[in-house]
Amino acid sequence: MNFSPKTIAFDADDTLWHNEPYFDEAQERFCELFQDYASSQEILGSILNHQVKNLPLYGFGIKAFTLSMIETALQLTKHQISGKGIEKIIAIGNDLLLKPVELLPNVEEVLKALQGNYKLIVATKGDLKDQHRKLHDSGLGHYFHHIEVLSDKKEIDYEKMLGRLDIRAKDFLMIGNSLKSDVLPILNIGGYGIHIPYHTTWEYEKIDFKVEHEKFLALSNISDVKTVLNS
Structure with missing residues (x-):
């Protein structure tokens, strides 16, 4: 050829x-936070749905991913998530931005x-x-x-x-x-x-x-x- x-x-x-393993790790942390609300498979599916829906608005990257996690959390908790809970999600996103x-x-x-x-x-x-x-x-x-x-x-x-x-x-x-x-x-x-x-x-x-x-x-x-x- x-x-x-x-x-x-x-x-x-x-x-x-390397990049995707860091996102996989972040999603595992998110699933642990909300394990009482749904299965990991359901949570990951919800995050993906929000990411795809948000692409025209947010595009790709860690910040867009973090916003999609927050929207997923709001959906899972029926908007009952606390400010402390939102803070934990932001921390997951911030940790991604600091990965070596x-x-x-x-x-x-x-x-x-x-x-x-x-x-x-x-x-x-x-x-x-x-x-x-x-x-x-x-x-x-x-x-x-x-x-x-x-x-x-x-x-x-x-x-x-x-x-x-x-x-x-x-x-x-x-x-x-x-x-x-x-x-x-x-x-x-x-x-x-x-x-x-x-x-x-x-x-x-x-x-x-x-x-x-x-x-x-x-x-x-x-x-x-x-x-x-x-x-």
Whole structure:
């Protein structure tokens, strides 16, 4: 397979560094707080429903997640939750914002190998301030020409980004852990996509079909990117 991009974009959360396990831990803490009101499965389903409903208003990220937890708590307690209870939920969100950045294996090795041969950028969703904080703490910022925190990752969002950066879709490769957000939209507008799965995936990002495309590749490890692009 001949991959010949000029610009390579990396997703951030669960592609460059660990992220989803922190949210899983936060949800476990939330479920413990409200275990007398519903089962964990019911509580997690309610949080997800609120997150999806709120996406047009709040977008992605920890602050949006915290607001969705508060709405879930109000629903579970029939608006009887105390101020102290709300404070505990905010504490869960604040703890998420203070989590250390732990790089995934081989990430920096790959960036070093690609730097100079390709223009590298970060294209990620989430809260602007939090994502810039994580990139700063990661120590990876100097590898990238541009950092883009998108409100969403649909075709139109990528097209606008590529237009602003004067990049043609046919010269663009997106690498990420989400088929739904990182791969499919890019393939649909004529770019390349590489999927590197993470061991856990947010329910919202899951798809129920196999992706087959001449410009798509699934890899088991980010290290394999070097082999693909140097072949």
